Amino acid sequence: MQTESIQRTLYITGKAMESCAVPASPDYRIETLGDPDLVFSGASGETTRHLVIFLHEEDECTLAKIESTLVKKGTFHRIILVGSESSLAALDEADRRRIMHFITRPAGAVELAFLIHKAFSTMSEEQWFNAERIQYLETLTDMRQDQEDLITIGRSLSTEKDPDKLLRSILMLSKKITGADAGSIFIVEEGESKEKHLRFKYSHTFSKNLPYEEFVLALNRNSIAGYVAVTGNILNIPDVYKLSKDDPVAFNSSFDRLHNYRSKSMLVIPMRNHVDEIIGVIQLINSKEYGNSSRSTGNEAFEVVLSTPEDFEVKVVQFSPRYEKLMEAVASQAAIALENNRMLKQIQTQFEEFVKASVTAIESRDVATSGHSFRVAEFCKEMARAINNDSGEALSCVKFSDTAIKELEYAALLHDFGKVYIDLAIFQKAKKLFPKELDNLILKMDYLYRYTEMQYVNHEREQLERALAQGRAPEGLEKIREQKELNLDRIRHIKDRLVSLNEPTVTDEDPEVVLANILKEIESIECRNPDGSPLIILTDHEKTNLLIRRGSLNPDERKEIESHVTHTYNFVSRIPWPPEYKNIPEIAAKHHEMLDGTGYPSGLKGADSIPLQARIMAIADIFDALSATDRPYKKAVPLEKTLAIMKEEAKRHKIDEALVDLMIRHRIYEKIHKDLFRQAE
Numbered sequence: 001m002q003t004e005s006i007q008r009t010l011y012i013t014g015k016a017m018e019s020c021a022v023p024a025s026p027d028y029r030i031e032t033l034g035d036p037d038l039v040f041s042g043a044s045g046e047t048t049r050h051l052v053i054f055l056h057e058e059d060e061c062t063l064a065k066i067e068s069t070l071v072k073k074g075t076f077h078r079i080i081l082v083g084s085e086s087s088l089a090a091l092d093e094a095d096r097r098r099i100m101h102f103i104t105r106p107a108g109a110v111e112l113a114f115l116i117h118k119a120f121s122t123m124s125e126e127q128w129f130n131a132e133r134i135q136y137l138e139t140l141t142d143m144r145q146d147q148e149d150l151i152t153i154g155r156s157l158s159t160e161k162d163p164d165k166l167l168r169s170i171l172m173l174s175k176k177i178t179g180a181d182a183g184s185i186f187i188v189e190e191g192e193s194k195e196k197h198l199r200f201k202y203s204h205t206f207s208k209n210l211p212y213e214e215f216v217l218a219l220n221r222n223s224i225a226g227y228v229a230v231t232g233n234i235l236n237i238p239d240v241y242k243l244s245k246d247d248p249v250a251f252n253s254s255f256d257r258l259h260n261y262r263s264k265s266m267l268v269i270p271m272r273n274h275v276d277e278i279i280g281v282i283q284l285i286n287s288k289e290y291g292n293s294s295r296s297t298g299n300e301a302f303e304v305v306l307s308t309p310e311d312f313e314v315k316v317v318q319f320s321p322r323y324e325k326l327m328e329a330v331a332s333q334a335a336i337a338l339e340n341n342r343m344l345k346q347i348q349t350q351f352e353e354f355v356k357a358s359v360t361a362i363e364s365r366d367v368a369t370s371g372h373s374f375r376v377a378e379f380c381k382e383m384a385r386a387i388n389n390d391s392g393e394a395l396s397c398v399k400f401s402d403t404a405i406k407e408l409e410y411a412a413l414l415h416d417f418g419k420v421y422i423d424l425a426i427f428q429k430a431k432k433l434f435p436k437e438l439d440n441l442i443l444k445m446d447y448l449y450r451y452t453e454m455q456y457v458n459h460e461r462e463q464l465e466r467a468l469a470q471g472r473a474p475e476g477l478e479k480i481r482e483q484k485e486l487n488l489d490r491i492r493h494i495k496d497r498l499v500s501l502n503e504p505t506v507t508d509e510d511p512e513v514v515l516a517n518i519l520k521e522i523e524s525i526e527c528r529n530p531d532g533s534p535l536i537i538l539t540d541h542e543k544t545n546l547l548i549r550r551g552s553l554n555p556d557e558r559k560e561i562e563s564h565v566t567h568t569y570n571f572v573s574r575i576p577w578p579p580e581y582k583n584i585p586e587i588a589a590k591h592h593e594m595l596d597g598t599g600y601p602s603g604l605k606g607a608d609s610i611p612l613q614a615r616i617m618a619i620a621d622i623f624d625a626l627s628a629t630d631r632p633y634k635k636a637v638p639l640e641k642t643l644a645i646m647k648e649e650a651k652r653h654k655i656d657e658a659l660v661d662l663m664i665r666h667r668i669y670e671k672i673h674k675d676l677f678r679q680a681e
Ligand SMILES: [Fe+2]
Pocket: 415, 416, 564, 591, 592, 621
C-alpha cells in the first residue's frame, strides 16, 4: 500500500473542538478550520492529501459545497459531523452519504483516535484502489489501442503491393506503436552460393534526416540483428552502451559516431513467416514514450525530437515490455505480408516471362514482325506516363495508375497474339502473287516464248524443205523472221507487264485495264501444251490477285489477316485475369478500330466506343508499322514522313488527334529502347 508523500491533515472547526478533543499524532497535522468553504476552495490538486474534517452541526457551511471543492485529483477526505441526535435524524440522504461518522455526544480520546485512524486508513485504501483502477483502465486502453494498431497493420500490409512501400509501411507502423525514434529492417537473403546473409534494407530516423545505403551483414551472432535472426530471441535493451561482456550481444557504435547520434534503448524482433522461419529482423531504437503519463499522445515517434545530449538522457526510455509480444505479432504479420508479396511478385514475373516468351516465339515465326509487340508495349507505357505528366487540357483528367499501366502493357504485348492462327505465308506475302505463283507464271511465259519461237523455226524449216524439194530458192523467210521477232518481243513485253502488275505499288493505271490488254494480247498468241490442249497462261485466281488495287492482299487474305484481332480476343479472354486487368481482352481486341468507323473487326465509331488504351495502342501500332525497317514489302518510312502521315490520319479522324499531338510533343518514339529494334537496321 502506498504511503509515501501523502499529506495527512485533520481539520476541525472551533465548535466541533468544543465537543471533541482530537488527539495529536505524528501521523497527521491538526488545523483549526475557520470558514471551510474558503479553506478548501484554494486547495491545490498537485500533492496527494488525505483530510479528516470535523464539523459541528451549527457550523455555517454545507456538506455539498465542501465536497465539491474537494473533488480534486489526489485529494481524499472523510467528514465527521458532531451534533445532536435530532439533527442526525434530520439529515437528508445525500448528506448521510457525505459523512463518514456522526458523533452525538462528547467522544473520548480512544474512540476519537480509533475513528481518525479508521478514516485515514480507508482513504489509503481508496487511493490504492483508485490507482489500481486507473492502471487497469490504462492497460485496457493500451490493449484496445494495440488491437486497433494490429488491425490497421494487418489491413495496410495485406493491401500494399509494392515491396519497398511495404517495408516502409512496416517500419513506420512499428515506430508509431513503440514510440521509437529510429528503426531499421533487415531481410534474410540467399546469396549466389546459397549462403544466407542479412541485408540492411530500410531505415528511418525521425530526429535526424540520415541517409542510408543497403549493405549486407553476415548471418551470425556478431551483430545485434544477426543474433536475433539466428536465435529468434527478442532483445529489449535499456541502454546499448551499458551492455556488459556477459551479455550475448555487443553494440557497434560506429553508426552513432559517424552521424553524431546516441542509440540508447533498443527493441529487436525477429520476423517469422507462417512456417516459423525467420525471414528478417525489425530493429527499433530509442523509445520516446511517456509511459502511462497523461502527456502521452500515442504519436511520440513523430513528435518528440532528440537533438541535445540531454534529450537522449531524459526523453529516451526503455521499450515497454508489453511491446515485446505485440511487436512479435506485428513482425509476424509483416513477415507473412512480405512473403505473400514475394510470392505474388514471383507469380507475376513468371507470368510475364511466359507471356514474353510466347510473344517472342510467335514473332520469331516471321522475322518481319520480330520485336513489334515489345516495341508497341514500350510505346504504350511511355504514352501512359506522358499522359500522367502532361499539362495539356485534352487529357488532363486521365491518370494511369501503376496497375493500369501494367494492364496496358500486357494488352500491348498480346495484341497480335491471334496472328499465331494465321497462315504465315499471308503475312510474308510481299507481292500480289505468292513467289511460287509468280515463278509458275514466268515459267508459262517462257514456255509461250519458246513455243512461239519453235513455231516460227518450224515454219521456216518447212519453207526451206519445200523450196529444196522444188529446186528453187526459199521465199518469205525474211517476213517469217520479222514476224517471229515481233511476236517474241510482244511475249517479252507481256511478261514484263505481268511482273510489274504483280508489284503492290499503286500507279495511275487501272489494273483492270492493264490486265484486260494483257489478256487480249495473250489470246492473240496461240499456244498449246505438249498434249495438244490449249495453254492457259493466267488462272482465275491469278487474275483476281493481279487485280488488287492496293497492297499485296486479295479480299480473302485481307479478311484472314484482320481475323487476328478476333483470335487475339478469344485467346486473351481465356486467361483468368485478376479484376484489375479485366480490360485486357477488350483493349487488345480494339487496336485496329478507327475513330471514323473504318477500322476492324467491329467498325466502331467515335472515342466513346473505343477505349483510350485501344486508341493509344492504335497509334503505337501504326507508328511501329510505318517506322519499323523489318516489313517485307517496304522500307522504313523516315521519321518526318511517319509523323506527317500520322498527323494526316488524325486530321481525317482515323486516330486520336490529342494522342498524336501528345506523342509528338513528348517525343515518345525517342524513348523506345533501341535494343527493341532489329540489329539488321
Ligand atoms: Fe494487329
